[in-house]
Amino acid sequence: MLSMKNISKVYQSELVETHALREFNLQVSEGEFVVVTGPSGSGKTTFLNVAGLLEGFSQGEYLLDGVDVSSVSDNESARIRNEKIGFIFQGFNLIPDLNLAENIEVPLRYRGFDSKERKRRVEQALEQVGLASRLKHLPPQLSGGQQQRVAIARALAGEPRFLLADEPTGNLDSLMARQVMELLENINQAGTTIIMVTHDPELARRAQRNVQIVDGQVCDFTSYQKSRSTTSTTAEPA
C-alpha cells in the first residue's frame, strides 16, 4: 500500500523555483495496475522517483506499507527501496558488454545474495519474460522489445512488491509495446503492484485504473473507468 498525502516537491535553482508536485494525493493498493498519463513536464517522472524513494520531497506525508518514509535514515530508505521496488525505464539501461544473465545479476550482487541464490533468481526471471534460452546473449543482439523484457527481468529478480515503469514502451513499435504490456499484465496478475507512466493512449485504455497528472496534481479517473469497463452494470459516473 502506497499513500501520498499533500506531497509537494520543489526544485530550486538560483533563478527558478519549479513546483514539480503540488498537494499531490494518491493511494495505490496492493495488487493494482495503475497507468499514469499527463502532459510532458507535468510531474510524472518526479512522482515515480519520489514513490520509488529515489528522491525526497519538500512537504506532505508518504507512507509505504505503513512506514513514514520521510522519517527513516538514508540507509534504511535504500534498504526499503532495494527490497520492495523494481524500476523499468524507457531506455532499458542495460550494460551492453554484459550478457543477459550478468545484467540481471548486477543488482543482486550489490544486495549481497550468494551465487546460488543469484543463479536461481536470474533463471527464474528470464523464464518469466520468455528469454530463458538467451542468457548468454548480449543486449545489442536483441530487439528493443526483447531488451525491455530483459530490463523487466532485472527488476523482477529483486522480487519487488512494486514495479515502477517510466514510459517502458516509449522506444518500442506498437506490436512490441503491446507484448511488453501483456507481460506487465501477467506480472500484475501474479501479485506485483504496478505503476506505469505512458503516452500511449491504447495502453492507457487497457488499464484498470488511469491516473492523470496535470501541473503536479492528480486527476483520478478510476471510478469513471470502472463504470465504463464493467459490462454488468449500467451505472453512470457520478
Ligand SMILES: Nc1ncnc2c1ncn2[C@@H]1O[C@H](COP(=O)(O)OP(=O)(O)O)[C@@H](O)[C@H]1O
Ligand atoms: N532535477 C530537476 N531540477 C529542476 N527541475 C526539474 C528536475 N527534474 C524535473 N524538473 C522539473 O519538474 C517538472 C516536472 O518534471 P518531470 O517530473 O520530469 O515531468 P514529466 O515526467 O511529466 O515529463 C518540470 O517542470 C521539470 O522541468
Ligand SMILES: [Mg+2]
Ligand atoms: Mg518523464
